[in-house]
Amino acid sequence: MAVLDQSSDSMSPAVRPTRTAGRLSLRRRATRAGWPLLFVAPFFVLFALFSLYPLGFSLWLSFRDWSLNGPARWIGLANYRALFHDSLFWQSMLNCALLFLVYVPLMTLLALVLAVLLNSRYVRLQGLWRTLLFLPYIMSGTVAAAFTFQLMLDRNAGYANKFLGFLGVSPVPWLDSTWWARISLGLLVMWAWLGYNMLIMLAGLQAIPPELAEAARVDGAGPIRIFARVTVPLLRPVIVFSVTLSIIGTFSLFTEPLLLTNGGPANATTTPVLQIWQNTFSFLRVGYSAAMSWIYFAVIVVLALTQYVLVSRRDRYLEARR
Amino acid sequence: MDGRHMLRRFGGRSAAAVAFVVALVVATGAGAAHRSTTLTIWCWTPTDDALKSADAGFTKAHPDISLNYVQIKPADVYQKLQLGAAAGSGFPDVSCLEDSHLAQFTKLGILADITKQAAPYKKQIQAYKWTQETVNGHIYAFPWDAGPMALFYRRSVFKQAHIQPTSIHTWNDFYKAGLKLKKLGIPIWLQSKAQNDARFFEDLLWQQGLGYVNAKGDVVLDKSPKILSTLEFMGKMWNAGLFGDLAEWTDPWYKAINDGKVATLPMAAWMGTFLKSWLAPKTSGDWGVVPLPSWTPHGAQTANDGGSSLAIMKSSSNAAAAWQYVQWHLGRADVQAHTYQQTDLFPSLESAWRSPYMRQPDPYYGGQKDRLLFEQLARKIPVAHVYSSDYEQMDSLMSAELQKYALGKETAQQALKNAANAIRSRTGRS
Amino acid sequence: MTFAVRRDHVARIAVYLVLAAISAFMVFPFVWMLVSSLKPFPEIFSGAHFLPEHWTLHNFASFFHQTNAARALWNSFYIATATTALSLFLCALGGYGFAKFRFPGRTLLFAFVIATLAVPFAAIVVPLFVMMRNTFHWVDTPWPLIVPSAANAFGIFFMRQYMLSIPDEILDAARVDGASEPRIFLRVVLPVCAPALISLGIIVFIASWNGFLWPLVVLPSPQHWTLPLVLRSLQGPPGRTPYDVLMAGSVVSTLPLVIGFLVFQRRLVSGIMAGTVKG
Structure with missing residues (x-):
């Protein structure tokens, strides 16, 4: 087992190829056993269920008239x-x-x-x-950031206009013009x-x-x-x-x-x-x-x-x- | 989670257990089940205060019913009800609904049919309310308050500008008064350009018996010269600088009302509850009320803005108790008069108008007997088609076009045409 | 020469001034939020003074008193924690699969993972909501917030990048020692990846804590609300928007992140930098 000991630095270069080959085959065996597929599977399962299916469902819905309640009525391309x-x-x-x-x-x-x-x-x-x-x-x-900006940009009470006023600039209708x-x-x-x-x-x-x-x-x-x-x-x-x-x-x-x-x-x-x-x-x-x-x-x-x-x-x- | 899901979750054995328990309860008498009735009621301020003001009497009369108020703002109530509709769960027993959105929910089929129970009240309540609660002859909600509109005016400001409030008969008089007030630097009324919610515009339409649609439900916004001139009247007020540019229900708006920086409020009776409670309690005595200016010398002097109803949800397992609740709170003249006294939500129950309270002077309005005025006005609310099952969309589409018009980005004609076409394409109306 | 040096000085001062100005812009909203949360309502809208004239903690008391804030704080916390834990596990697992194994179709599958980044959440929010409601019956439960996005492309990409740098020898040694693959992942890979896990964990936690659109859709009932939903419910009409309480609530919902940020900022910064470049 000494050969496999990680901490043994004093191995002759000649041993290395065989060792690597042995390890590679182990990894290959793990691969063949399907482990990597199993590891990446959760992503694909969740994606299929919660993104792909909804996309398809959404396509199906897009040809229909539906109000969340009752049956969805086929209306072709009307939407x-x-x-x-x-x-x-x-x-x-x-x-x-x-x-x-x-x-x-x-x-x-x-x-x-x-x-x-x-x-x-x-x-x-x-x-x-x-x-x-x-x-x-x-x-x-965030909601908090949006409200904070709303308050800061308030035309009358906000600090943005106070600051501009301080600089001699007339108030800006921050939220009141397109x-x-x-x-x-x-x-x-x-x-x-x-x-x-x-x-x-x-x-x-x-x-x-x-x-x-x-x-x-x-x-x-x-x-x-x-x-x-x-x-x-x-x-x-x-x-x-x-x-x-x-x-x-x-x-x-x-x-x-x-x-x-x-x-x-x-x-x-x-x-x-x-x-x-x-x-x-x-x-x-x-x-x-x-x-x-x-x-x-x-x-x-x-x-x-x-x-x-x-x-x-x-x-x-x-x-x-x- | 409702019972159906619970059953599915716990499987057959639990279902059997539940059935056994139910059988036991039935066997020991309905009284046992009755005692634990709790009604969940969705409402918002101020409707919750108004309803709660009548609870003491109700609880005394019905000790077996306990009340659970959930305070949710109207926009969220509507969203929740719609989402609830999809699953058939997540509903309260009773919900307060604004009349503007009522048709949307009667159409959705989630409101309980109360035609039979409500029948005895048909003659006691204002007719226009019933048309809103009724679909194909079935009644789905019980009328509560009406929104008769009047012109609230600031006494001190009018005095300062030497304007007689009673001299404002027409909207043209209103315009002229605006010019006088402008010299004092006080806008006669506040209408935001960029944040306009189209509500005042709707009020003006209602006053003329107009609306987004006609009686058949077809969009008429771009087909009526009267609607065009109504919008142009608003434009004229803006252009002359007579409207203050502040959005309704924002703090600068509250401040203007408090500080006397606005001369009038053409609004509905329910505005009193806001003014008196938190919006401007300190200005008590400085307000007066006159009828709304009319469009023609003998035209209607009022319109309706808002108003609300109580609806029992079809899904409620406590329908009988819920009806007791609705009947007590909205169907009794004494209760409604009391509620009106407490909260200024004007009752559509006409028998409540006979209360001596109606004739009492109101100190907030300088001792004026404003309630008698509102009663007179309420009797003359024109029939109009502002509210419909697509009201929310119509209002939102109209608001955007109104904002563009106010900001000078399009003409009144374009605004109405664009709004009408957008409404047609979105709602499939003709 | 002296002229050149002076010009360099001027340029340097200009650079510092620009940096200071931009930093001030970055920090000011935080200060404004904090200051406003300590003011009584009328002072917020009188706008006469920057600092409160009457300092008060009343707004914080009102926030917890008027709303279900304590409950929401807990909801936000446990949802974000659970989301982070599950997400870290699945992303590390996926990243490991892509980084340390060769299997047929690997390149294609990985390209697919990256391509899924182009599906904006808003494009599926409607059907996803309908599924949650009609099929899963997950509305008003924390599951829709935790499960669907648990294994996400960004996280897998991020973990894969980090794991590429793990020497194969460590894993092979464990295999030779007879360790099973799950054991290698749990006992060897995860510990080695701790720095990346912390970085990704912070990113996921922040995203979950701040989430708004999806909770707004799937958590209709107030008792299930997270903090952002509580904040939003304060906005009027009807009634006036209580900006004083709103700002206190904003501080409550931001403070934990600020503290976490200051503690972990080095990890977060290096994480974001590591996660974005090598692509």
Whole structure:
């Protein structure tokens, strides 16, 4: 058994191959016995039961008229046809797109810049800054955060306008105009997720060998040039990952618009999820909501795929040029 | 969890045991079972206060029935009832329902049919209420309060602006008074642009016998010149800067009412309960009530806003006790008069109007006998089709278009057309 | 040279100012929430002073008195704990299967796991609710919050990443010693993965504690509510929204996370960084 003793360092190299082969066969035996499949099975069982089946069920429902009560009546494509003309639903999609433009570019850029700063030796107390910037993550998507922002952004009593008044800026109708409401919502989401995205970028940065930036510096490149020509291109996969998360996150907003603005004013901040929720639980149009869910799902998949294709095509292009 | 699920869970043996226990209970007499009746009642503030104000008498008369009030806000009540409908469980015995949402639930088929029990009360209660509680000749809820509307005005502000409240006969007079008040920097009424909930707009429609739909249930929002001019009237008030831009039921709104930064409240009788209890108790004596301005010189001087009913759930296993409860709280003139006195929820039970209390001056309204006024107004509430089984959707779709109109993003005509089309496509109405 | 140094100084100060400003923006809502929770109601809306003129703990008393907050605190706690425990176990198990074994279809299956990340919860919330209600009869029980998302793609991916770095020799040695596969997982793999488990555990706990949409749907009855639902129920109308109580409730629901965050933040930060990059 001494051969198998882990702590024995003094084995001759000649023994090693046989030993490895023996162990490999053991692992193979475990594999053949189906252990790994058993280990990954819970995921697939739960996914099939609680995601795949609901997706199918939802498809089934989307061709029916059902109010949660009584039988579901087959109505063919009527839900989809009605949905096509449902300006409110498309408005909710548009809102997400607009909201995305309101905060995601700014948030991504900020996250990137902050990550670069915190990755450089330029800034001290990195741990402290990282903690402070990341802190709001623990309140992301919470009821408490939405109410706190509601109070802070109150046109009359909120501290946002008090602060602006202090700076000599006239009060802003944070929640009372369509665009300001979108901006307020964007602020809340950005507040919660900036630190998270910064961490993702920071992780990506730490995987980049420092020699690359060093070499550029030796070649006489300034910090901004290094950032634009070295850091950003190398970090592109991570940036794409972060933006993809932001797309899905923005289109999945629910708690924030429900509690901060209740989808208003004039539906400017209503989201697809709010529409699905409202149509199901307030209006009992379950089939219609199911159709909505499917369109919503399709849009997200298309967006994610589009981004993936664009990125990979660009990669191929760059590679060809290289 | 209801009994059905329990049976399934514990299987046959337990089912047999339960059957045995049930048999025992039946054998020892229904009285034993009766003694333990507990009614669960869903309601919200202020309806819970109103109902509880009559509980002492009820409990004395029915010592065998104990009451369990669950306070849930209306929006949640509706959601829970709808979700309950899917499983057939999770219902209370009795629930308070706003008249605006009543039709939604009569349609859902979860409310108990009380046609027989309610029959003796048909003539004692305002006719317009019954039309809301009735589907195909069957009654599914018992009428409680009505929402006769009037114009509450702030006495000191009117004095300051030299306006005679009785001089406001029409909405045009209201507009002119608004201009005078504007010079003092006080809005005549508060209507938020961005957060408008369309409720005031609905009130104005109701006053003219109009609504989202006609008697057949077809959408008429974009087909009536009167509805268009009603919306344009609101636009005119906004454009002239006569409406304060504050959302209803928010703290800035409460503050404006407290601080005399709004001259009138065109609202329903039930507003009194909010004003007196927590909204503006310190302004007592500084308010007065006159009829709502009318659209034409001899037009209706009131409308209905809100109002509520009590419904017994079909699923209730205590239906008899529940009926005792409803009958006591809503069907007795003495109880309803008392409730009105306590909470300003105006009874639709006409026999309650004979109470001497109706003729008492009310110190909150500067000693005015406002209840007599509300009684007169309540008798003349026009029949209108604002509420329906799709009210919530209609209101939500109209609110959004009204907000766009108020913010200058579309014309009144566009707003009504968009709202009407959205309602048609969402509700399948023509 | 001196000019360059001074310019560098200015730039450095500017960087610190920007960092301080953004950090202030990040921390301010927490401060605002705490300060508002200690103010009597009228002071919140008079907005005259930032700090309370009359400090009070009354709002906290009201929060526990007016609502079922103590019950909700317990509900939130045990649901989040149970969710975390089950989720960690199943994700570690799945991650182990993918990281440490070669079996036919592994790559494809793993790609499938990752692809499931694109299914947004909102797309299935309606049918899932109907299932919970009509098939499972799980409405108003903690199960819908614990079971369906227990083995999730993110967690499996996360654990797999960590487990790739476990040397095969340790596992093989255990096999040669005759340990059964489940035993190896429980006695060898799980202890080695403790740091990753802690990181993932915090992420899962936070997500469960803060969950809103799904509890809102499957927990209709007040006695089963979690803290976010209690907070939301305070919002009017009818009646005025008691922002004083609401802010106290917000503090109650956030404080445990803040404390946990400060204790474990290093783990959490390194966890999120480890979980995201290598993909």
